[in-house]
Amino acid sequence: MKNRLKILRAERDWSQSDLADHLQVSRQSVNAIETGKYDPSLPLAFRIADVFGLPIEDIFLREG
Amino acid sequence: MATYKSPAIRRYTIRLAVLMSLYVFLIFAVGWTFRHTDISGVPAIALAIAPALPIIGVFWAVMRLLVEESDEYIRMLHVRQCLFATGFCLMVMTVWEFLQNYDLVAAGNGGFGAAFFWFVGLGLGAVYNKVTMGTIGSCP
Numbered sequence: 754m755k756n757r758l759k760i761l762r763a764e765r766d767w768s769q770s771d772l773a774d775h776l777q778v779s780r781q782s783v784n785a786i787e788t789g790k791y792d793p794s795l796p797l798a799f800r801i802a803d804v805f806g807l808p809i810e811d812i813f814l815r816e817g
Numbered sequence: 818m819a820t821y822k823s824p825a826i827r828r829y830t831i832r833l834a835v836l837m838s839l840y841v842f843l844i845f846a847v848g849w850t851f852r853h854t855d856i857s858g859v860p861a862i863a864l865a866i867a868p869a870l871p872i873i874g875v876f877w878a879v880m881r882l883l884v885e886e887s888d889e890y891i892r893m894l895h896v897r898q899c900l901f902a903t904g905f906c907l908m909v910m911t912v913w914e915f916l917q918n919y920d921l922v923a924a925g926n927g928g929f930g931a932a933f934f935w936f937v938g939l940g941l942g943a944v945y946n947k948v949t950m951g952t953i954g955s956c957p
Contacts, residue, residue, distance in 0.1 A: 779823070781952045782890035790950060791890050 755814040758787040761805050775804045825885035832878040840871035872932050879939075894946050894953065901945050902938030909934045 762772055769783045776783070776797070785791035786801075793801065802809045847864050850856060856864060879899065886892040910931055916922040943953040 778888045779891055782888055785890050785950065785952075791893070794889055797889060 754792045754816060755789060756786065757812055757814070758783070758801070761807075761812065762787075772804070776800055823886060823888055823891065825882055825887065828885065829878055829882040832881070833875060836871040836874040836878060839874075840868060843868040843871065875936075876932075894950065897946055897950075898939055898942035898953075901942030902935050905938030905941055906931055906935040 758772070762769070767775075769780050769787070773780045773783045778797070782791070782793075786793050798809050798813060802812055805812060847868055850864060851861075879895075883892060883895055883899070886895060913922065913926075917924055946953050
């Protein structure tokens with residue numbers, strides 16, 4: 754699933770480690786989600802949305 | 818990429834160290850007892866089973882890791898690793914049994930049982946994760 758994590762991170766000048774700290778997950782998790790290798794569960798997607806203060810659909814994009 | 822060390826993986830590492838230390842002690846102690854005593858019957862059976870217990874303990878430790886790991890992506894990598902190990906072990910043992918069925922290899926396993934190949938499979942599963950996902954996450 755495509756997402757805007759990298760852009761949102763850049764807007765806040767956060768590294769993957771910074772975002773991982775905010776989400777309390779590993780940096781590998783952030784990297785895998787950001788590069789589309791792994792789709793997060795709904796609870797983690799909500800946590801990501803909360804960290805950025807955005808609705809989920811503004812972060813994760815429908816394919817096609 | 819740095820290897821992730823969660824509290825769950827730390828607990829797993831400690832459990833693994835304790836269980837493997839116990840296994841090494843038991844494998845030598847049981848071997849010595851069978852060579853130097855004439856133990857038989859139920860005590861012999863109990864003694865022979867003793868080294869299997871820490872190995873079973875390692876299976877428990879791996880399963881606890883899957884339960885206790887709070888990072889869902891790392892947990893998914895562990896699950897993939899375990900599934901890879903299970904498939905690898907079943908494949909090796911199935912091929913081996915057919916080779917034995919047709920007397921192409923000797924009976925017995927020379928000490929290399931299913932557990933050995935499952936642990937080898939765990940290592941190969943880490944390589945599989947590295948190749949396909951770019952990280953091993955951590956090392957069960």
